[in-house]
Amino acid sequence: MHLGKEEFSVVNRPRSSQWTAIPMEEALKIVYDAVVPNLTKTVPVNLNRTGFVLAEQIIATHPYPQVRTSVKDGYAVIATDGPGPKEVITVTTAGSITDIVVRPGTCCRVSTGSMIPEGADAVVQVEDTALLKHNNVEELVVDIKTAVKSGTDIREVGSDISIGQILLEKNCVLGSAEIGILAASGRRHIEVYRKPKACVITTGNELVDFTADDVPLGKIRDTNRPQLMALLNSNGFKAIDGGIVSDTRKHICEALDVAFKFSDVLVITGGVSMGEKDLMKTVLQQDFGFTINFGRIFMKPGLPTTFATGKWRTDAQRFVFALPGNPVSSWVSAQLFVVPALRKMAGYKYFEHTVIKVKLTESISLDRRPEYRRAWLDFRMFQEATPVAVCTSKNQLSSQLLNTRGANLLLRLPGRTEEKPFVKEGEIVDALIIGPI
Ligand SMILES: Nc1nc2c(c(=O)[nH]1)N[C@H]1C(S)=C(S)[C@@H](COP(=O)(O)OP(=O)(O)OC[C@H]3O[C@@H](n4cnc5c(N)ncnc54)[C@H](O)[C@@H]3O)O[C@H]1N2
Numbered sequence: 001m002h003l004g005k006e007e008f009s010v011v012n013r014p015r016s017s018q019w020t021a022i023p024m025e026e027a028l029k030i031v032y033d034a035v036v037p038n039l040t041k042t043v044p045v046n047l048n049r050t051g052f053v054l055a056e057q058i059i060a061t062h063p064y065p066q067v068r069t070s071v072k073d074g075y076a077v078i079a080t081d082g083p084g085p086k087e088v089i090t091v092t093t094a095g096s097i098t099d100i101v102v103r104p105g106t107c108c109r110v111s112t113g114s115m116i117p118e119g120a121d122a123v124v125q126v127e128d129t130a131l132l133k134h135n136n137v138e139e140l141v142v143d144i145k146t147a148v149k150s151g152t153d154i155r156e157v158g159s160d161i162s163i164g165q166i167l168l169e170k171n172c173v174l175g176s177a178e179i180g181i182l183a184a185s186g187r188r189h190i191e192v193y194r195k196p197k198a199c200v201i202t203t204g205n206e207l208v209d210f211t212a213d214d215v216p217l218g219k220i221r222d223t224n225r226p227q228l229m230a231l232l233n234s235n236g237f238k239a240i241d242g243g244i245v246s247d248t249r250k251h252i253c254e255a256l257d258v259a260f261k262f263s264d265v266l267v268i269t270g271g272v273s274m275g276e277k278d279l280m281k282t283v284l285q286q287d288f289g290f291t292i293n294f295g296r297i298f299m300k301p302g303l304p305t306t307f308a309t310g311k312w313r314t315d316a317q318r319f320v321f322a323l324p325g326n327p328v329s330s331w332v333s334a335q336l337f338v339v340p341a342l343r344k345m346a347g348y349k350y351f352e353h354t355v356i357k358v359k360l361t362e363s364i365s366l367d368r369r370p371e372y373r374r375a376w377l378d379f380r381m382f383q384e385a386t387p388v389a390v391c392t393s394k395n396q397l398s399s400q401l402l403n404t405r406g407a408n409l410l411l412r413l414p415g416r417t418e419e420k421p422f423v424k425e426g427e428i429v430d431a432l433i434i435g436p437i
């Protein structure tokens with residue numbers, strides 16, 4: 001190990017990239033093949049479990065409801081007893097029980113969710129009755145005005161959930177509905193896939209933390225780190241803040257050495273292109289012995305997007321997404337690679353973004369590289385058969401942070417060919433859904 005001992009000299013830098021720009025499909029396959037679902041762990045059932053993926057099947061161990069239960073507020077009766085006056089011999093409300101038995105000529109006052117006493121086999125709703133006798137405190141006799149069939153407005157034992165029924169399948173993603181079902185199951189602990197820990201590091205001598213009051217001339221606020229951390233958080237992954245690192249081999253090595261200790265995935269921005277301070281790929285290879293699985297992708301934006309894998313001071317595989325420094329490039333490539341990879345590691349079966357067909361509202365000149373253009377779904381035009389997409393901005397430069405604003409789609413545009421140099425207004429193209437609609 002020679003962590004960052006000497007600096008690289010600019011005179012030795014290559015004058016053309018040694019990395020073939022591979023097609024997007026190939027790059028995605030490499031990432032998806034490399035990342036596998038994490039080990040599982042047992043966690044208590046609580047409200048923080050949304051976004052976790054179940055690593056076991058949840059089976060019902062008790063019926064739901066546990067007693068015969070009324071669907072209506074009314075009177076539990078014997079169906080064959082028919083209409084007519086009935087003595088109110090007992091009362092149940094939700095949560096209470098009774099051992100009094102309903103016999104012909106009697107009934108039990110019940111509430112929605114309350115227990116049906118033995119003997120009764122139907123419920124007559126209060127609207128279909130009249131009070132005949134009372135003692136100013138309690139109802140004594142009611143007139144049942146309608147005939148009901150046996151079973152009317154009664155939830156039988158286990159009619160919602162029966163013992164042995166599958167409540168939640170393995171690999172199911174826990175959302176609010178599933179938390180409710182887990183609560184009903186009575187389980188206190190569940191087995192889930194561990195969510196990967198991702199650390200976001202930004203590199204660049206020009207960067208100052210975004211909270212700085214003043215930005216010295218020539219410096220810029222670090223926007224990538226808050227943007228990418230927010231992206232991961234909004235996808236349900238806690239992002240660890242790895243800070244800003246200056247463009248020196250020593251500092252990059254120190255930062256990575258620490259980050260590898262507690263993160264499965266490193267998301268680093270900057271220093272992956274051809275500049276004299278672009279050290280990331282070399283450091284990963286030479287100082288950490290990592291394999292660069294790809295160092296460039298034939299896509300726009302995000303050409304120098306890099307994916308490296310290896311082990312560092314542990315037996316566990318570490319994954320590094322070294323993304324281009326340009327703010328739009330890092331955000332788009334994180335959407336395309338990091339989010340699905342984290343989802344796969346967290347056990348998601350469907351870890352890729354959903355792709356839909358959208359209609360364009362403008363003609364677009366195609367780039368040589370297949371392009372992921374920022375756009376949003378236009379609600380005003382939802383009445384059309386195909387949803388309509390509007391580009392966030394005409395200016396889609398990778399330095400133009402503002403063209404990420406409001407984007408919930410990435411239009412997947414093909415590379416330019418002689419036969420097809422542009423896509424026309426009204427044309428239908430693929431779009432990845434990347435944010436709330
Ligand atoms: N000779 C070549 N130059 C460049 C090439 C190339 O193929 N040959 N590729 C270009 C492309 S495409 C991209 S994308 C960029 C990516 O370069 P790097 O990843 O090395 O990024 P940097 O040079 O460090 O930064 C680029 C740009 O982004 C700004 N930046 C960086 N980090 C942040 C941050 N955390 N927050 C806000 N802005 C940031 C930085 O100041 C630069 O302006 O390379 C092209 N060049």
Ligand code: MOO
Pocket residue numbers: 299300301302303304324326329398399
């Ligand atoms: O590919 Mo770079 O990401 O154009 O800006």
